Amino acid sequence: MTREEELEIIAQVRSGDADAFEALVLEHQNKVYSLALRMVGNEEDARDMAQEAFIRAYNSLGSFRGESKFSVWLYRLTSNICIDFLRGRAKRKTVSLSWEDEDGEEGELEIPDERFSPEAGLERAELREAVRRGLAQLSPEYREILLLREINGLSYDEISRCLRLEEGTVKSRIFRARKKLSEILIREGNIPEASASNERKGGVDA
Amino acid sequence: MSECDRFELLISEYLDGELQEPEKTELESHLRKCSRCRRVCDAFRAISLSLGEEAAPAGLTEDVMAAVRTRGGSGAKRASKPGKSWPKYLALAACLMLAVLSAVRLSQPRAPAASQPDAQPAQFGVAAVPGDLEPRDAGDDSSLMLEDAASQDSADGTDDKYNYNAESCLPLPLEEPEQVSLLRISGRAEAELTDPECIAAVFELLCCVEPTQQPDAPASYTLAYESEDGSGTLELWSLDGELLCSDGAGAAYEAAGSEAELLELIG
Structure with missing residues (x-):
């Protein structure tokens, strides 16, 4: 997927076409999941983190300004979610x-x-x-x-x-x-x- | 720092393809004669090899898309568990219809409602409502996590470019919008809202995104509210379709919602 194609899809999603978002998930799911997996260390939590990252990306696509690549923005979102999760987990650990x-x-x-x-x-x-x-x-x-x-x-x-x-x-x-x-x-x-x-x-x- | 310490740092850059000449050649020739640094290089490489890409689990895309379709609205600001939103949206749909009908009656008392084309789009307005209207659910892990993420964003202050959460400055123009029992909107459109869901939806639109200067122009809308703690007014401006909100005390900010979203809500 070229950057232009990606921006095109983002524009479609922003204009209300939720289904268009699927292409972005398919394109990035392996990388997002792999990042989450290494961040949190187990598959079950990694899946949750990846899912959360995509849902949040969808919900806040309006604030993606295209200054960076979408992937960079998405990875950062993912790692942020993981770090917050890890902090919460660290607090709970006895x-x-x-x-x-x-x-x-x-x-x-x-x-x-x-x-x-x-x-x-x-x-x-x-x-x-x-x-x-x-x-x-x-x-x-x-x-x-x-x-x-x-x-x-x-x-x-x-x-x-x-x-x-x-x-x-x-x-x-x-x-x-x-x-x-x-x-x-x-x-x-x-x-x-x-x-x-x-x-x-x-x-x-x- | 020994010579090898310096080379170790270069190895890391080298493996990332970030090392430029002449250091690149210098490192390569050092690696040929220094087994200690070769070992470091091997170790770093082994780490890279073991950190390859993994396939996402089956069904991830489907789950994401199911959540996204349930929620609807690309302008939404807050995620929550999929599925839970349905009753809210149904309630909101009903409330939107009421709001539209009452707004139609207020603005054009003699127009027969049936021939009023504006009444139709309100149903579509449901999908365009930004944000989930659920109150934060302390027992809900996913929303807790999101809250944490939001607070971290504002706490470290390093991240405005990636600031996907609109709540980093003022959350809402009112501390407890759920206490508001009556919201009267006047100006470019008129409506009187009493339904808590509707009122909450309007306040969601008025979430602060960024502080800004209060415009000199007269306000486009005035919002008078009554709550248990008393009453007050807020002023709204529409600038290129975006909403600016002021509490009348000189504090103004860019609101999360647009004028179009506001009009969809109130009809």
Whole structure:
């Protein structure tokens, strides 16, 4: 879908054609759901978040001014909904630990539901599972910025406009989120500390 | 910061396709000789790989569309659970018909109602009512979540571009519009509303979007209300179809609704 087509559909929805909205949902549902899934960490809540995001996007389409891409606006809406949900959940949690990230920001840490076996290798499924748990240990804000990049593929420029941050801040926060996540993975044994690349020549072939 | 610390930051940018020359070449040659940084690169890449796109669950689109169709009205400002709105809309439909009929009688007392074409569109007005008229339901998780989102928007103040919620400044021109028992509208159109649903619908239109200057021109509408706590008036201007609202004390703001929506409500 080109940006023009998208704006055309938005105009149709605004003029009262609710059915036209379906094309936007179909176009963006995977990305919105994936973002929500990594933000909240489970499929059931992610589905609710995604649904809420679309309904809210529909209801507030009047305030979408087309200054950014619709997708950027929609992702931001999604991550906002997820962050609010996580804050509410953190408040309700009885057993929890706190995190404090580099900004000195405190929050609640989800306790991983099971221990991870150190002998696990780079099995994709296991790695994904470990990343999921690692993400839960990042503050929602760090999670958001990393996911907008990783899942939604926004450029640093788009993220900086979307989150109202300097591009330098975007760059360093994404790096810090990755760094923290990789430290968790190394600690849990998902990424071997020294062996992975030593046998290979040239870690980068991209 | 060691040399490798600097390169680690560049790796992140590199993988995002944001690293420019000459740093790009510099990093690539560093990676060839530094196993520590290669490991970091591998780790970052593994994270990216495991964060791919997932397929949305089946039925998501259908559920969204069912909710959207039930609710109706692209100008709506507040979402709630689908399905619950039906009785409200039916009540509102009835109330709109009454309002239209009484407005017709007020403005053109001698015109026979049956030949009055304006009476028809009122039924369509139902779909154009912005906002759900339900009071906030504390037991409703989804509306709670929305409330949280709204309060966060206004609290962090960073987000006016993405400010999808109209309630970030003044919520309504009255603290308790549900207490209003009579609303008399005069000016370009005249109507007298007593139905609480109708009155609530009008006040929904008058939600504040953005503070603004009070216009010099005389008001297009005057709204006189009576409530348990007393009575008062509000003034409304229509500028290019958009409504500006003032409490008469110098505070004016852009309202959420348009003049067309107001007229649809009151007939």
